[in-house]
Amino acid sequence: MTDRIRLPDITKRRMVQLLQLLKAWPNEKITSIEISQLTGWKDSLIRHDFWLLGTELKGVSNGYQKDDLYKTISSLLGIEPLQTFQNQKESTDAYVNNFTGSDSTERLLKNICIVGLGRLGASLLDQDLIDSSFFQIKAGFDSNVYRVEILRSTFPLYPANEMDWVIKREKIEYAILTVQDSSAQQMCNRLVKAGIKGIVNMTNVVLTVPEGVKIENLSIVNALKLVI
Amino acid sequence: MTDRIRLPDITKRRMVQLLQLLKAWPNEKITSIEISQLTGWKDSLIRHDFWLLGTELKGVSNGYQKDDLYKTISSLLGIEPLQTFQNQKESTDAYVNNFTGSDSTERLLKNICIVGLGRLGASLLDQDLIDSSFFQIKAGFDSNVYRVEILRSTFPLYPANEMDWVIKREKIEYAILTVQDSSAQQMCNRLVKAGIKGIVNMTNVVLTVPEGVKIENLSIVNALKLVI
Numbered sequence: 001m002t003d004r005i006r007l008p009d010i011t012k013r014r015m016v017q018l019l020q021l022l023k024a025w026p027n028e029k030i031t032s033i034e035i036s037q038l039t040g041w042k043d044s045l046i047r048h049d050f051w052l053l054g055t056e057l058k059g060v061s062n063g064y065q066k067d068d069l070y071k072t073i074s075s076l077l078g079i080e081p082l083q084t085f086q087n088q089k090e091s092t093d094a095y096v097n098n099f100t101g102s103d104s105t106e107r108l109l110k111n112i113c114i115v116g117l118g119r120l121g122a123s124l125l126d127q128d129l130i131d132s133s134f135f136q137i138k139a140g141f142d143s144n145v146y147r148v149e150i151l152r153s154t155f156p157l158y159p160a161n162e163m164d165w166v167i168k169r170e171k172i173e174y175a176i177l178t179v180q181d182s183s184a185q186q187m188c189n190r191l192v193k194a195g196i197k198g199i200v201n202m203t204n205v206v207l208t209v210p211e212g213v214k215i216e217n218l219s220i221v222n223a224l225k226l227v228i
Numbered sequence: 229m230t231d232r233i234r235l236p237d238i239t240k241r242r243m244v245q246l247l248q249l250l251k252a253w254p255n256e257k258i259t260s261i262e263i264s265q266l267t268g269w270k271d272s273l274i275r276h277d278f279w280l281l282g283t284e285l286k287g288v289s290n291g292y293q294k295d296d297l298y299k300t301i302s303s304l305l306g307i308e309p310l311q312t313f314q315n316q317k318e319s320t321d322a323y324v325n326n327f328t329g330s331d332s333t334e335r336l337l338k339n340i341c342i343v344g345l346g347r348l349g350a351s352l353l354d355q356d357l358i359d360s361s362f363f364q365i366k367a368g369f370d371s372n373v374y375r376v377e378i379l380r381s382t383f384p385l386y387p388a389n390e391m392d393w394v395i396k397r398e399k400i401e402y403a404i405l406t407v408q409d410s411s412a413q414q415m416c417n418r419l420v421k422a423g424i425k426g427i428v429n430m431t432n433v434v435l436t437v438p439e440g441v442k443i444e445n446l447s448i449v450n451a452l453k454l455v456i
Contacts, residue, residue: 012454013454016450016454017434017445019453020432020433020447038434038436039434040436078456079453079456110452112452119351119354119357120348120351120357122351123348123350123351124348124448126347129347129348129448129449130449130452131432134449134452134453135449174452174456176448176452181252197455198452198455198456200448200451200455202448204359205248206245206248206249206267208268215455216451216452216454216455217245218446218448220352220357220358220404220428220446221359223444223446224338224362224404224426224428225244225305225307225362226241226244226442226444227425227426227428227442227443227444228305228306228338228426228442
């Protein structure tokens, strides 16, 4: 983590997309021409991105080992996959779901929580939606105590007023925010105070956070406005 | 629509954010300094964006009328709000929910559909989540006929194989894609074939679409990777 490269935001976005494409790629090798065809990015752009990522990815004329490429990009982005493709010849599903929960692997996973368990938040109470080779949902929070009690999930749910100590105890670093717009900034403030480092913001509110806290805006309404 | 300005993508993103902020702004006027404080954008950047948006927004020294600003930005982005703030002094909720469905207003609304009614898709079966001053959900689709029959919603649900004619009949232009990753590209192709012009992609797949079709990627997993 300490010697991580500072990548331009746009390169990071492309690399996260590329990881998804590599996951679905059927062969062991992939050439930069094939990456270009898959992504629509120019060959020169891909080579520039890889150059930014560092020496480990440079100069393989007959293509990249998919497995190596996946591992290298992941770790440069600061996300460590639990397993590589070569270790799981069986199926891609096994790759995603085969989470053992042992101590040695747990340390590689990023702990996340879901804040707001309305319809949208409740639909995320399923580790299947979240790539469990990278992330582990540790807690869900809602200010409605009744909702916390009746909803079922594979991880514990808490009233929102227990957020602070649960986040600290469970070493949760990232949150998915799915509360109502009216309480979005307030909940965001509490998350930041509890030490959260990144928030996936699914509300329609533009959140204000101190420097160092990352936000990714995933408002469905705003996305609709952008595809018009 | 025909004389719409071609705005840089990044300006468009900022303006969509600004619309959200204006909605929550309590006063009738807003100055560019206040916009700067709210958004964190430099004053010069805001003025540049407004300059790109055209003459209608330039040169008001003592601030903008919130209502005018909202209307102008919306219509330049190609989205027409049903009502303006001044017409609905009662409450913001009324503004969002007070959709009458009469012919004259319907023509202003953009028709959308939801494709894939699993946990995430089913959680969107609620017009409340979608800003009904701009959008109207006209249909939901799922390849599982049973799911289509048991789910309840305020708009009709159809089996996925009826997608083509329903989209044409209902004049649906935009889609929210919430199917499983494994069928994302296939469903996307069918949407494009039916004439869909923009897709909010909530799957983890990088979709390939012909030029002219817009995609906004809202993958939760990819967003998590970007806040790390």
